[in-house]
Amino acid sequence: MSFVAGIDMGAKSTKVLILDEEKRIQGRSVVKTRVDFPAVAKEAVNTALQQAGLKEKDLSYIATTGFGRYNVPFRDIQITEITSVARGAVFLFPKTRCVLDIGAQSTRAMRILGTGKVQNFRTNDKCAAGAGGFIERAAKYLEVKIEEVGDLSIQATKPQTISSVCAVLAESEIINHVSSGEKIGDILRGVHNSLASRALALIKRAGLEDEVTFVGGVARQKGMVKALEETVKTKVNVSEEPDMIGALGAALLALRRLEKIRQDREKETTTEETRAV
Amino acid sequence: MTPLRKILCTESSNKQVVCHTRIVCKDVYYLNKIQELGIFTNSFLNLGKTHATTHSFHLNQYRQFGWHITCGKTIQRTDRNEQPFERSRDEMTSENFVDRYRELIEDPTFSRIVEWKANHSGSKIIGCYPVYTPVELIHAAGMLPVGILGGGNRLEIAHADSRFQSFICSIVKSTLELGLTGKLHFLDGIVFHSICDPARNLASVFQRNFPQMMVEFIHFPQNMVSPHTVKYLSAEYRRIKSAYEGLAGKAVTDEALRQSIRIYNEQRKLIRELYRIRSEKPHNLSTAECYVLNRIGTLLPVEEHIAIVKEAIAAINQRDEKPKDRIRVILEGSFCEQPPLELIEGLEAAGCYLLDDDFLQGWRWFLKDIPLDGEPIQNLARAYLDHSVFSGVKHDLREPKSKHLIDKVRETGANAVIILAAKFCEPALFDYALYRQALEREGIPHLYLEFEEKMWIFDKSRTEVETFVESMLFD
Numbered sequence: 001m002s003f004v005a006g007i008d009m010g011a012k013s014t015k016v017l018i019l020d021e022e023k024r025i026q027g028r029s030v031v032k033t034r035v036d037f038p039a040v041a042k043e044a045v046n047t048a049l050q051q052a053g054l055k056e057k058d059l060s061y062i063a064t065t066g067f068g069r070y071n072v073p074f075r076d077i078q079i080t081e082i083t084s085v086a087r088g089a090v091f092l093f094p095k096t097r098c099v100l101d102i103g104a105q106s107t108r109a110m111r112i113l114g115t116g117k118v119q120n121f122r123t124n125d126k127c128a129a130g131a132g133g134f135i136e137r138a139a140k141y142l143e144v145k146i147e148e149v150g151d152l153s154i155q156a157t158k159p160q161t162i163s164s165v166c167a168v169l170a171e172s173e174i175i176n177h178v179s180s181g182e183k184i185g186d187i188l189r190g191v192h193n194s195l196a197s198r199a200l201a202l203i204k205r206a207g208l209e210d211e212v213t214f215v216g217g218v219a220r221q222k223g224m225v226k227a228l229e230e231t232v233k234t235k236v237n238v239s240e241e242p243d244m245i246g247a248l249g250a251a252l253l254a255l256r257r258l259e260k261i262r263q264d265r266e267k268e269t270t271t272e273e274t275r276a277v
Numbered sequence: 278m279t280p281l282r283k284i285l286c287t288e289s290s291n292k293q294v295v296c297h298t299r300i301v302c303k304d305v306y307y308l309n310k311i312q313e314l315g316i317f318t319n320s321f322l323n324l325g326k327t328h329a330t331t332h333s334f335h336l337n338q339y340r341q342f343g344w345h346i347t348c349g350k351t352i353q354r355t356d357r358n359e360q361p362f363e364r365s366r367d368e369m370t371s372e373n374f375v376d377r378y379r380e381l382i383e384d385p386t387f388s389r390i391v392e393w394k395a396n397h398s399g400s401k402i403i404g405c406y407p408v409y410t411p412v413e414l415i416h417a418a419g420m421l422p423v424g425i426l427g428g429g430n431r432l433e434i435a436h437a438d439s440r441f442q443s444f445i446c447s448i449v450k451s452t453l454e455l456g457l458t459g460k461l462h463f464l465d466g467i468v469f470h471s472i473c474d475p476a477r478n479l480a481s482v483f484q485r486n487f488p489q490m491m492v493e494f495i496h497f498p499q500n501m502v503s504p505h506t507v508k509y510l511s512a513e514y515r516r517i518k519s520a521y522e523g524l525a526g527k528a529v530t531d532e533a534l535r536q537s538i539r540i541y542n543e544q545r546k547l548i549r550e551l552y553r554i555r556s557e558k559p560h561n562l563s564t565a566e567c568y569v570l571n572r573i574g575t576l577l578p579v580e581e582h583i584a585i586v587k588e589a590i591a592a593i594n595q596r597d598e599k600p601k602d603r604i605r606v607i608l609e610g611s612f613c614e615q616p617p618l619e620l621i622e623g624l625e626a627a628g629c630y631l632l633d634d635d636f637l638q639g640w641r642w643f644l645k646d647i648p649l650d651g652e653p654i655q656n657l658a659r660a661y662l663d664h665s666v667f668s669g670v671k672h673d674l675r676e677p678k679s680k681h682l683i684d685k686v687r688e689t690g691a692n693a694v695i696i697l698a699a700k701f702c703e704p705a706l707f708d709y710a711l712y713r714q715a716l717e718r719e720g721i722p723h724l725y726l727e728f729e730e731k732m733w734i735f736d737k738s739r740t741e742v743e744t745f746v747e748s749m750l751f752d
Contacts, residue, residue, distance in 0.1 A: 067736075078743075079743075079747055080740050080743045080744045080747060081740075082740065082744045083743075083744055083747040083748070083751065087751075117748050117751070118744055118747075118748050119748075121744060123737065123740070253751055256751060
């Protein structure tokens, strides 16, 4: 049995997933991304290997993705987060033709084919207001743990408006809401709504399709999912671990490459045998 | 093992290293090492980005961390003991010409040419704005033609914005900025051509702002099928010739012109050879290297360039690199404005072998040699008409551009086309419409990217190219 690893090195956390040839998950890990990327990758892979009861040499192919994808020296291939997320999403939700990925620092929307091949995509500009980092700042300001944001937001009864497109200016809007005594949940939902409307613009530019699959760390927040559903007005798929989709897609592509390499080798052997005959 | 990340440096007199840093921090390990030196602040060092800045620091600071100076120009770290993992598998093992000549082509002060002028007193230099300059006429008059191709991404535009609108391409503004900041003081003349409206106006702006410079303008024929085209262009070249005879203070004989054509034919032959190697064995010669080797031809005397390229070809022929799993691409850009080297390198690193391009570097105007028999001026004019490399500014009804591109894809066996167009470049955008229709008709995958010479963040374009490559590799 061969095993492959998908490493998704994100701005906030590094996710690793180990798959066997039957596409079954054997090990996983999530480690906070620090400056020394190679060490972080090594640590995350070792944890996942331990869980799977495997050794480093058992990994036949390693695919990396995410913004630190080039910083893993022991990789076989690096894949963009757009390609890997698309593959992961279509594996879990075969009917999806549209994927939205909101991570800590960036947001991407893509239109894909049934095979998971990316047809068109758009990424956010270099601005914090469009990604998870913005929610984190808002949570910090409202003195709420990031894990609680989703549950507070979904309970909102009177979502507040955060209209500014700039994260810094949006913060002063949040302060205004706090000082006028608005509920924290309502403010957080306003933050989610603001993110959702920005995401909608990206999705539309990439090409909005019936079923949107929402992935990335931010998709863990229930309030955000609700806000997105209300904004895009279509079915929104969210898996149990939306932040692992990038690592999953990378691992699936690693399996594809491994298969291809084997086929090529077999072909070579057959040709050599034919020549020998 | 391969040499590791390099930092291009020049050593100054007091043992200080002036570091025109181009630190490609793709590798956190080195990023940490550089940070440990305490020379750069965090803001300069961002992952995956290339930064351009200038810093001074003491040599010993580097030595302390196992870096040492080689060739007096490059700081290179060779101590691998602290290396926690094996190297990534994507580095070329032989010496890279990009490292050797990067400084020469990216130096916005043209120090090499200034030095040349100081050593050749009385010699005149003519700046050549893109494209199709008949450099043989300049050479035959005993003057040095120098390519003036904008200011790259090391030049801050401060003055030129007051002369041109915000929707004008970067090369026009940065070329003017070079002039307005006194960096073109070594030029005795400059020549522009009828390639687009901003270039046309740039000639007039130069005339007004730099009265000491002889500003010439060549009107190229737009009608390639008229029987009078060669006659017209010959007359235009004769006009330029007599202007340069006046400036140089000597007559240009037919024999001298033939001799210049002969020398540039030799250069053309060598450049064709570089293009052939790159197209047939792109794993042995990267496009960034091919580009650099050609572009230095516009910054050095042709004789010197010929010697360099000869030597380079001999070295490249010794290479035996392992071909990588990459897609094979034709790069089309209607280039006048030049993309930053990092962008070209990024396209390749993202998984493309570029088999052909239209950078129009190294005076690569013509695909064939110019005949020596007959009247030389007429031969130059005919070469422009019949054998010039296609570009966004030449309109030839005899062969549609899109057909030319499709033929190029078929001939080289490329799988895809990347259109890399300069921001605000009208000819490139017009061409794109034609190319796109033809590529879609033929079912050839293609990607459109926009660039600016002054860009210095490449993450977005790199991710776009990588995603494009992956959509083909994992089809």
